[in-house]
Amino acid sequence: MCIGCGICVDKCPVQALTLKKGAGEGRRGAVIWDETKCIQCDNCIRVCPYSASPKIRYMEASEVFEQVSKNIPFIRGITVSGGECTLYPEFLTELFELVKTKGLTCYIDSNGCTDFSRYPELMKYCDKVMLDVKAWDKEVFYRLTQGENDIVKKNLVYLAEEHKLEEVRIVCLEPEVDVEATIRGIAENVEKYLNQFTLKLIAFRNHGVSTKLKDRETPSYEKMREWERIAGLCGFSNIRIV
Amino acid sequence: MNTTLDIVTSKGLTYEQKVVALAHAAEDSLEILNIPEKTRHYMDIGAICDLSEGHAPYRPRYIMPDYEKAIREGCEFLRLDPPKDLDELLSFLMIFYRHVPSITTYPVFLGNIDKMIEPFLDGISDEEAAKKIKLFLIYLDRTITDGFCHANLGPEETRAGRIILQLEKELQNAVPNLTLKYDPDVTPDSYAELALYTSLFCANPAICNHKMHKDTYEDYGVSSCYNILPIGGGSYTLTRVVLPKLAEEATDREHFLKELLPDCLKHMGDYMNERIRFLVEESNFFESSFLAREGFIDRKKFLAMYGVVGLAECTNMLMDDKSKTYGHSPEADDLAEEIMNVISDYAGHSDALYSEVFDGHFALHAQVGIDSDHGITSGVRIPVGAEPDSMFDHLRHSARFHKFFPTGCADIFSFDPTGRNNPAAVLDIVKGAFELGDKYISFYASDSDLVRITGYLVKRSDMEHYYKGEAVLQNTVHLGGDNYRNAHLENRKVRAIS
Numbered sequence: 001m002c003i004g005c006g007i008c009v010d011k012c013p014v015q016a017l018t019l020k021k022g023a024g025e026g027r028r029g030a031v032i033w034d035e036t037k038c039i040q041c042d043n044c045i046r047v048c049p050y051s052a053s054p055k056i057r058y059m060e061a062s063e064v065f066e067q068v069s070k071n072i073p074f075i076r077g078i079t080v081s082g083g084e085c086t087l088y089p090e091f092l093t094e095l096f097e098l099v100k101t102k103g104l105t106c107y108i109d110s111n112g113c114t115d116f117s118r119y120p121e122l123m124k125y126c127d128k129v130m131l132d133v134k135a136w137d138k139e140v141f142y143r144l145t146q147g148e149n150d151i152v153k154k155n156l157v158y159l160a161e162e163h164k165l166e167e168v169r170i171v172c173l174e175p176e177v178d179v180e181a182t183i184r185g186i187a188e189n190v191e192k193y194l195n196q197f198t199l200k201l202i203a204f205r206n207h208g209v210s211t212k213l214k215d216r217e218t219p220s221y222e223k224m225r226e227w228e229r230i231a232g233l234c235g236f237s238n239i240r241i242v
Numbered sequence: 243m244n245t246t247l248d249i250v251t252s253k254g255l256t257y258e259q260k261v262v263a264l265a266h267a268a269e270d271s272l273e274i275l276n277i278p279e280k281t282r283h284y285m286d287i288g289a290i291c292d293l294s295e296g297h298a299p300y301r302p303r304y305i306m307p308d309y310e311k312a313i314r315e316g317c318e319f320l321r322l323d324p325p326k327d328l329d330e331l332l333s334f335l336m337i338f339y340r341h342v343p344s345i346t347t348y349p350v351f352l353g354n355i356d357k358m359i360e361p362f363l364d365g366i367s368d369e370e371a372a373k374k375i376k377l378f379l380i381y382l383d384r385t386i387t388d389g390f391c392h393a394n395l396g397p398e399e400t401r402a403g404r405i406i407l408q409l410e411k412e413l414q415n416a417v418p419n420l421t422l423k424y425d426p427d428v429t430p431d432s433y434a435e436l437a438l439y440t441s442l443f444c445a446n447p448a449i450c451n452h453k454m455h456k457d458t459y460e461d462y463g464v465s466s467c468y469n470i471l472p473i474g475g476g477s478y479t480l481t482r483v484v485l486p487k488l489a490e491e492a493t494d495r496e497h498f499l500k501e502l503l504p505d506c507l508k509h510m511g512d513y514m515n516e517r518i519r520f521l522v523e524e525s526n527f528f529e530s531s532f533l534a535r536e537g538f539i540d541r542k543k544f545l546a547m548y549g550v551v552g553l554a555e556c557t558n559m560l561m562d563d564k565s566k567t568y569g570h571s572p573e574a575d576d577l578a579e580e581i582m583n584v585i586s587d588y589a590g591h592s593d594a595l596y597s598e599v600f601d602g603h604f605a606l607h608a609q610v611g612i613d614s615d616h617g618i619t620s621g622v623r624i625p626v627g628a629e630p631d632s633m634f635d636h637l638r639h640s641a642r643f644h645k646f647f648p649t650g651c652a653d654i655f656s657f658d659p660t661g662r663n664n665p666a667a668v669l670d671i672v673k674g675a676f677e678l679g680d681k682y683i684s685f686y687a688s689d690s691d692l693v694r695i696t697g698y699l700v701k702r703s704d705m706e707h708y709y710k711g712e713a714v715l716q717n718t719v720h721l722g723g724d725n726y727r728n729a730h731l732e733n734r735k736v737r738a739i740s
Contacts, residue, residue: 074634074674 002052004030008044017044017054033057051210061094068099077105077127086114089122096125107166112152116159128166129159136185140178153189160190165197172219172227173204179227187234198238201227254720256713258387262347269296275516281509289488290510292481292517293549293612295345299479299521301531303345303547306463307538308474309353312338319532328362328371332378339386342533344466346717348386351465351476352393352418356403363401372405376413379406383415389698389718390466393418397425397452399433407440407447414692416699416716420447421464421682426673428452435665438672441685442662445692445699448652448684451676458648459543459599467610467697468650468682472599475543477649479517482549482609483510485556485581486618495560495577499584507588511604514546518595545600547649548589549609552618553578554625569624569639582622582646600648608644608651610696613724620696621651627733633671641679652682654694658738659687667739688736695722695731 006019006028016037023030031054038055045053068078078099080092085108096106105127112131116123133152135141141149159165168186172179179201187194203218224241231239249255249263275297277285284290295303313334316324320338325331335358342349363371382391395403403422410420422429422437429452437447448468455462459472471477488506492498521527522541533539554568557578561567566574586606594604608621619625622643630636633655644651661668668685675683686694691701700722707714708723725731 070632071634072674073677074637074671076670 001050002031002048002054002056003050004028005049006031007049008047008054011043011047013041013043014039061091061098064095065098068104069102072102072104075104077107079107079109079130081109082111084111084113086110086116089114089119093119093122093125096122100125110155112155113147114155115151116155123162123164126164129155129164130167130169131156131159131165132169132171133182133186134171135177136182137178140176140181144176153185156186157189160193160196163193163196165190165193167198167200169200169202171202171204172224173213173216174219174223176213180230183227183231183234183236187231187236191235194235195237198240199231199236201231201239201241203241254708254711254713256387256715259713259717262717265347266294266296269298269300272298274298275520277513277516278509280505281513284488284506284509287487287491288484289491289506290481290513291484291551291612292479292513293609295479295481295517298525299517300525301343301345301527302476302478302521302544303480304350304465304469304471304477305342305344305533305539306351306465306471306473306476307338307342307353307533309335309338309358309538311474312536312538313358315536317532317538318536325362328359328366328374331359331362332374336378336381339382343531344390346388346390346466348388348391350390350392350469351463351471352382352391353463354395355393355418355420356395356400356406357398359402359406360400368401368405371402372409375402375405376409379409379413379415383413383417384715386417387716389416389419389695389700389716389722391418392421392463392465392468394421394423394464395437395447396423396433397428399430403433404436407436410446411440411443414444414701415446416692416701416704416718419466419698421450421468422447423452423455423464424449424672424676425452425456426676431666431669434669434672438668438685439662439665442657442659442665442668442687443690445684445686445690445694448682448694449672451681453676454679454681464650468652469547469607470648470650471547472543472545474538474540475545475599476539477547477605478521478544478596479514480547480549480607480609481510481514481517482551483507483585484551484618486552486559489556489559492560495562498560499580503581503584504588507585511548511588511592511594514548514604515593515595518546518597522596541596543599545597545605545649546594547607548592548604549607550582550585550647551609551611551615551621553581553622553643554619555617556581567628569628569630569636575639575642578622579642582643586646605649606647607649608647610652611725611729613721613728615725616728619729621647623653626730627735629735633737634674637671637675637680637683638678641675644681645679647681650682652684652697653680654697654734655683655685655737656688656693656734657685658736659689661685661687661739664739671739685737693722693726693731695725696729698722700726 009017009019014037016034018032019029020032021029033055107128109130135144170182203224205218206214228239246267316322325334339349344350455470461473462470463473492502528534528541557568557574561574568574589604589606592604610620640653692699698718700719704714704719705723708719
């Protein structure tokens with residue numbers, strides 16, 4: 001997230017950014033983005049020490065709902081993603097409540113680090129969740145995210161039991177991700193529900209990656225097929241390689 | 243082509259195309275239609291355009307034979323018994339199609355092709371059926387050398403339909419054009435998704451709003467450039483009012499709406515009646531055709547399509563504030579609706595000869611334009627390059643204007659190839675559009691060799707040959723090639739699932 005340091009402001013080739021001193025929650029102020037001037041070159045994100053985007057706009061749930069409404073009747077529902085959208089559960093609850101009045105479905109795309117069971121009101125409106133399981137082993141998960149995966153595992157079981165899992169996703173890249181252990185771990189933990197969601201095996205791609213993984217190659221198709229085969233043996237009935 | 247000798251000696255025409263052009267030249271040497279002075283004036287300024295149908299109509303423009311009856315009963319004139327198995331059926335159709343005339347000299351309607359084939363698939367494996375149907379489809383593409391040829395699928399899912407869709411993706415044929423009659427209550431999602439998925443590879447099939455069309459007549463088919471016409475009948479003629487050409491003569495908006503347009507519409511209707519009169523009363527078509535004699539067509543099921551083109555440009559010309567344009571400004575769209583109301587009112591009260599099937603009125607049609615049109619947008623479409631940013635706004639706009647046209651009105655979208663990964667989302671768009679009242683929608687992928695020009699399909703690779711002056715198999719490549727350049731179709735906004 002942008003901390004309002006203002007480093008990007010001078011680097012914008014079309015002067016679409018300004019620093020409003022003392023505003024917002026930032027260190028020096030708030031970076032204001034002029035959408036009409038912006039040419040989407042993303043230079044601001046490249047020069048940011050935190051890889052944050054100043055191209056943001058604050059909206060109320062009702063304003064987001066207004067944008068959603070413009071797409072009716074061409075959509076059957078919405079999916080909220082991120083960043084990590086579940087960092088704002090109250091906002092999502094408010095938005096979903098509005099969206100539900102139009103008879104649309106509400107899906108959440110999440111890394112699973114927020115405990116869903118703590119937000120029963122949100123889960124009442126949420127139809128399905130697409131859950132990332134980034135790794136299974138605690139250490140492996142920590143190296144990858146600097147976080148803990150206990151909540152992810154708890155969510156996996158909770159969502160499966162609530163019949164709210166749409167898909168579970170594993171980004172496949174060895175050795176950073178313990179792919180096989182993750183497949184097996186999921187299968188063991190939600191054994192009874194394996195036919196109720198899709199297991200999506202995503203081949204890592206370095207497109208758009210700027211971290212130390214930026215030069216890593218995509219796993220071979222044969223390797224992906226091997227994981228698919230293992231998942232099949234574990235009892236998953238809907239498996240997709242992407 | 244100026245002279246008969248030019249036709250005879252052309253390097254850019256195939257033998258077959260020369261024969262057709264010579265027949266056309268011969269017909270045009272006649273002057274037997276009674277055309278009043280004022281009508282001639284409207285024709286001279288390009289406001290009334292008969293699409294070069296010819297000076298002496300001797301067959302209806304579009305013929306929609308009742309093929310199912312033919313299959314059931316056989317055909318005496320062609321000495322064909324009712325087919326008993328798949329081989330016999332496909333052979334029957336190949337022979338029969340050869341004898342169905344139209345304005346293009348080729349059949350413009352091949353029937354509900356899936357439903358005709360389906361009963362003959364009993365006991366035949368998918369593999370065997372696909373092999374036979376594949377040869378049949380190749381035969382159609384190589385012998386019906388004109389893109390204004392249309393076959394229908396659906397709305398029910400059939401095995402035959404699935405096989406045809408799978409083959410089309412592989413064959414990449416321009417002929418026939420395919421339309422899926424789609425009704426969300428009848429057509430399974432998975433089948434509609436397969437159709438849309440296929441269309442993002444080969445521009446076929448287009449999707450027709452079945453609910454909105456099914457009660458137009460007893461039964462309908464989609465022919466040529468998505469003409470919605472009665473099966474067992476068709477359309478005698480299609481003449482069009484070219485609105486921007488007429489608007490050039492208007493002194494102001496009032497003059498256009500109150501005097502010029504009504505007068506032109508009336509003269510066009512009279513002209514169409516003159517064509518119908520000659521065709522029905524003098525040409526002896528219905529007397530000489532085995533199709534009529536054996537009941538595969540019935541004169542009483544024919545109507546006349548009253549074409550409208552260039553609503554966008556006409557509206558923009560009549561707007562005082564030039565920054566307010568059709569498809570973008572509510573005021574411009576209101577004016578466009580006012581223009582359409584005048585036309586619709588005329589059609590609803592018109593006296594069309596021999597048009598019992600349409601209550602004796604002319605039937606409005608959003609004409610798609612022709613190769614030589616410059617600055618005239620198809621029917622009521624928003625001009626290419628000026629489409630609204632949001633595809634959904636575009637479709638809402640379409641719904642508002644599609645409602646005027648019982649015999650066909652459609653939109654074409656160039657779509658990002660990533661749509662192939664999510665045909666369900668594309669189907670959601672179609673469902674939304676049809677719910678709002680859009681009548682017909684088609685997609686092709688922005689990277690596809692096959693592109694939909696105004697309604698028919700042409701391969702980009704064929705157009706390249708045509709541009710080099712080489713002879714090409716299908717004459718619609720000529721039309722499409724010119725249209726693609728003149729209408730700048732490369733600028734069509736590429737839509738995507740957002």
